[in-house]
Amino acid sequence: MKTTIAQVGQYVDKEVTIGAWLANKRSSGKIAFLQLRDGTGFIQGVVVKAEVAETLFQQAKSLTQESSLYVTGIVRKDERSSFGYELTVTDLNVIHEAEGYPITPKAHGTEFLMDNRHLWIRSKKQHAVMKIRNEIIKSTYDFFFSKGFTKLDSPILTGSSPEGTSELFHTKYFDEDAFLSQSGQLYAEAGAMALNRVFTFGPTFRAEKSKTRRHLIEFWMIEPEMAFVEHEESLDIQEEYVCYLAEQVRKNCDLELDLLERDKEKLAAIKGPFPRVTYDDALELLHEKGFDDIVWGDDFGSPHETALAEHYDKPVFITRYPKSLKPFYMQPAPDRDDVVLCADLIAPEGYGEIIGGSERIHDYDLLKQEIEAHGLPLDAYQWYLDLRKYGSVPHSGFGLGLERTVAWLSGIEHVRETIAFPRLLNRLYP
Structure with a gap:
């Protein structure tokens, strides 16, 4: 047999x-x-x-x-x-019969292993990480399909930037300028206006010159968008989704978690409700913990996120960030025009932000004003404005970074081991 x-x-x-x-x-x-x-x-x-x-x-x-x-x-x-x-x-x-296999049972340096990534993924630990990644992908589809979402495929080549930044990979699209997508969000919003609840799942690209253990140049994002869903309801869905991923990994990847020496009690503790802390309160807490150099309007870095997550010892939502820190499409808070209805979900154990999300602006005039205020070309975003012109509704969405989530749930230190062939600042081979 x-x-x-x-x-x-x-x-x-x-x-x-x-x-x-x-x-x-x-x-x-x-x-x-x-x-x-x-x-x-x-x-x-x-x-x-x-x-x-x-x-x-x-x-x-x-x-x-x-x-x-x-x-x-x-x-x-x-x-x-x-x-x-x-x-x-x-x-x-x-x-x-193989001869001279380069990766022997002895210890090897990281650069050597990355040069031989096409072979390194055969090893037990790398195999375990890939199996956990696969479980997270399967569980993602299971979760969103069970909630009535439709899978939408957004383009990788785009003519505009959702984040409005310069951290884009530029290319030529025949005689036009084009960019590798840094998010499927704007297209997912169009999909939500047609299909109610959708999610995209695909590669995204950030030309960010970062060498931290949390960053990749090419990574995969799960990006749901939901019509008729406001900010707090979106947080409920995010929380349920993350808890489901942790539960499925713990349930179906027992051998892999043991091989990686992952503390499974940490995964068992990933249960809602997650704390929801405003940026203002988080800033006050950081000051109490000795981070005196950060002031209102500064973004939180890795040490700040780690301190906040350690304080609560579970995933924590940081909400209502200053408007100046966030992209143009986020809905302002109803009681303050200097903060927006958004949240970052910070994972414990030093893994940082794994989800960023918000309620989206649904008013045509306000969105147009924000596009212009950010110095973005109005003609490139006209189709996006159309979504607010023809039957606009309140809607929300978020993006979960697959590789950071794999690293967190599997207990792997660096995201370079969470994807089969990582693209890093200094690495395009193999």
């Missing part, structure tokens, strides 16, 4: 064949232990000299790291294994 490592539990005490690669091996005079992987998981294959032909045993002992092979054997329960099973090998058929 041909199967995969992930499915061997269905075949206890039966003989199966698995296509696999040799991740590592060790042997004594009488037994060879083969650490096998097939992309779905890892399992130990045991070759006992007294139970197989001498040629097979010698072949097992001489296998090289990352050689590919078909392995046939009897599936056994193994309580000592975190996986729960091992394979008593009865036959081997080498497909390709």
